[in-house]
Amino acid sequence: MEIYQIRAFVTVARLGNLTKAAEALSLTQPAVTAQIKALEQSLGVALFDRSGGRLALAKAGEVLLPTAESLLVLGAQFKSEAQQLQGSLHGAVELGVPSEKPDFLRLGELASAVTQRLPLVELKTQTLPAATLAEQVSTGRLPAALTIASNPPRGVLWQPLRSVRYRIALPKEHAAVLKRGGWKEVAQLPWLDGPSGSHTHLLLRDMFERHGLSPRVVMQNDDQANLDALVRAGAGCALLREENALAGAASNDFIVWGQARVDAVLAFIQPHERASEPALVALSSIIQTIWNPRAPIAPAQL
Incomplete structure (x- = not known):
């Protein structure tokens, strides 16, 4: 039983119309219907009488409606008190x-x-x-x-x-490697790395270790937020977030190597x-x- 299910029940009961209730809740009619059915299943009783193509409160719905309305009031009060407490935190x-x-x-x-x-x-x-x-x-x-x-x-x-997905970005002068090389050749290119223990360092090492290789690091840079600028300048290859790598490739600033990628969170x-x-x-x-x-x-x- 969820508070949004109770809110759907109360809104339909008050308005007496599924279409109007859906509009009031900014939901679709099927979504409102699903919420009410889920509430009925969790309670084990029918809240509405759906016979004859109409939607009216069943006996259980009439009995439970005041309690449901009280729960919504308590929920709003609970949230308000929590917001007031936030103001007291320092x-x-x-x-x-x-x-x-x-x-x-x-x-x-x-x-x-x-x-x-x-x-x-x-x-x-x-x-x-x-x-x-x-x-x-x-x-x-x-x-x-x-x-x-x-x-x-x-x-x-x-x-x-x-x-978060990372891709391999290479300076344009290493384009020939894309035509004739594989992982071994890419590992031998100059690489930009983050400091030991950084996310880029760990992801880079893990990626190459899966192929039994280690990258030839020529520069360790603490500022991993701007590695794309170093690749653009030709300093070396780097793992870049996919959106940055693809944007740089689209601008012809550098090259993205094949479909190699590594995912993180x-x-x-x-x-x-x-x-x-x-x-x-x-x-x-x-x-x-x-x-x-x-x-x-x-x-x-x-």
Whole structure:
């Protein structure tokens, strides 16, 4: 039994018309019907009499309607009280983040939402490699983090936000390798890498190790958010987020190599023992609202 099912029942009962109820709920008629049927199944009683092509409250529906209306009122009160409590939260919340573009991490949206919903809370971000983020969150030294990884780290609460696909980008002068070379030849090209433990470093090493190879790294760069600029300048090859790699290839800035790819997940992680802290509960709620994760996320693959 869900609150949205109760809301659908009450709305149809009040309006006495499925079409009007669907419009009021901003849903389709089949969606409203499905919600009511699911509620009836969970309760084990019929709420509406559907005989003769009409829709009227059944006896059970008449009896339960006042209680359902009270539940909606209590739900609204519950939400209002929670929002008031958000205003009483104060202090600083530290959020670890990987080296990535702020727009991709939606840090601007997050900061704006925290300012509006938690006006007395200061959000502090700290950029760290993925392995360090996982280690500090699992030990409770860092209360929360956004991270990019192929698989959930151990010892943390893991909330996936979106899938992230990476592609191999090569400077244009290495175009000949695309015609005559394979993984071995690509591994011998000059490569740009992130620091040890960073998400790009871990993903790059894992990708080549699957082929029994290691990339020839010529430069380690802490700023992984702007690797595309280095590839564009001809400094070396790099793993880039697919949207950046394809955009650069479309602009003829560099080349994307074949169909090679590696998948990961952007996720929000928290320590188990601190997840119930009020400020972290509020932060988790804000992040879920911003990202609104829906579909299941596939594991990493080449």
